[in-house]
Amino acid sequence: MAIITAVTARFLEATPEAGVVFGAGDFNTYSMVLVEIHDDSGHVGYGEALARRGGAMTAVAVESLLAPVLIGKDPRNIEGLWVEMVQQLRTWGHVSGVVMEAVSGADTALWDLVGKIEGKPVWQLLAGAGRSEVPVYASSVYISDPDTMVTEALAQQARGFKRLKVKIGRKPHEGGQDADLRALWAIREAVGDELELVVDANGAYDAAGAIRMGRKMEPLDIRWFEEPVFMDDLGGYEQIHGMTSTPLARGETDFGIFTMRDVIEKRLIDVVQPDLGRCGGITGARHIWTLTYAHNLAFAPHTGFSGGYSQLAALHVSAAAPGLLALEHMFIDNPCREIFVGGYPEPTNGMLAVPQGPGLGLELDLEKVDRYTVELPSRQGQPLA
Structure with a gap:
């Protein structure tokens, strides 16, 4: 049985050659929250939480709210873990916003992780x-x-x-x-x-x-x-x-x-x-x-x-x-x-x-991830960037 040992999140931001203009406004930078879930056999699953604005909050939600739910659990129980993550705040009406975006990134990372454990593509x-x-x-x-x-x-x-x-x-x-x-x-x-x-x-x-x-x-x-x-x-x-x-x-x-x-x-x-x-x-x-x-x-x-x-x-x-x-x-x-x-x-x-490799099927370019990672201030009582 595989066991989840760590859950982390990184806020990435990059500037394209040209921004876009549409009904919702102008966008000149793109961003995402990259979620990583590790198991005790050395596999790593990756997922993404949407981060149009305020991605730092989403990264904190992954690590402070969802990581305690997932660490120590078998990642193959994905549906059950999804419910556990959602139930953290559903009683108080939080089934949207940053919380659900954080769940989205963690859930996708679980599927990628299980695919790598099983040696099968997610599809x-x-x-x-x-x-x-x-x-x-x-x-x-x-x-x-x-x-x-x-x-x-x-x-x-x-x-x-x-x-x-x-x-x-x-x-x-x-x-x-x-x-x-x-x-x-x-x-x-x-x-x-x-x-x-x-x-x-x-x-x-x-x-x-x-x-x-x-x-x-x-x-x-x-x-x-x-x-x-x-x-x-x-x-x-x-x-x-x-x-x-x-x-x-x-x-x-x-x-x-x-x-x-x-x-x-x-x-x-x-x-x-x-x-x-x-x-x-x-x-x-x-x-x-x-x-x-x-x-x-x-x-x-x-x-x-x-x-x-x-x-x-x-x-x-x-x-x-x-x-x-x-x-x-x-x-x-x-x-x-x-x-x-x-x-x-x-x-x-x-x-x-559709990629045929295990998990989501593509290899992450860690050099690019490091290049786009935004360093956040300490999360111990300090305001987020």
Whole structure:
């Protein structure tokens, strides 16, 4: 029997060659929390907790809240350990935020660790659909002038992608919905009807604005309209879904089954997009794919500009999940994704091969990790950076 001996977390931050602009704001640095779980036989499992903001808090949550739950336990009891981690604060209502992001990183690290112990890839441990490669869509064409957006769209089409995500949600002083629509029509005319378009507003609208936009996009044959309003506006989702035929999607800002349950059961969306660094890890994603399949919805995991382990975990989940539509594959520069020896795998003709090595299947480049690690002050009563 393997025994967990140590649980640690590191906050990583890196600056890409160019930042991005979208409905949620501007991002010029990317970050992640890397979780490490060691066992008594020398194996190490890695996972990632989402760290868009305040990653230092998440790192502390892993080590102070979750490590005492895991150390001394058999890592192969993953579902039981997931419940134990969540139950630490569920009684007090903490089933979202930093706590669930910390659980996400620890859970994924457990799956990676067990895969290495058993000598099997995670997708195989999941005993699911058994795909050796998964369909991916190109993401994202960010908000810019129409000519630049068209050029980027054509470049991804030339790479063989069959589906492309485009960001919308311009502010009124940037031209608002009219400018977004002009850019979308320019892209549609350039790529033709064969490339499927999806759009992502990152919660830029209120319900009324999203309804107007959803209706205006209907002639464009948009596959899904992602995050039209904030994730906590369930009434808004209900209004929008009932007043436009453009399908709705969400999931990246949801914290697993606890915040997605009502959304799925009330059929407020058509495409379910859990992010592995936030939804409770691989175990949390498995809970979500079961509920998604039961309600005959499409499953399309989100990756965004998360780091490499969140995206790698999403790839293994996509290989196993029923009802898979497609996995998001980011083509933007992201140093935190390229933390593996040889880099992160690239797709061919819209398909991405699943690593076949034990665990999550790629070797961590420790030199890169050290380069991106942010040194935090002592955690003994001092404020966090």
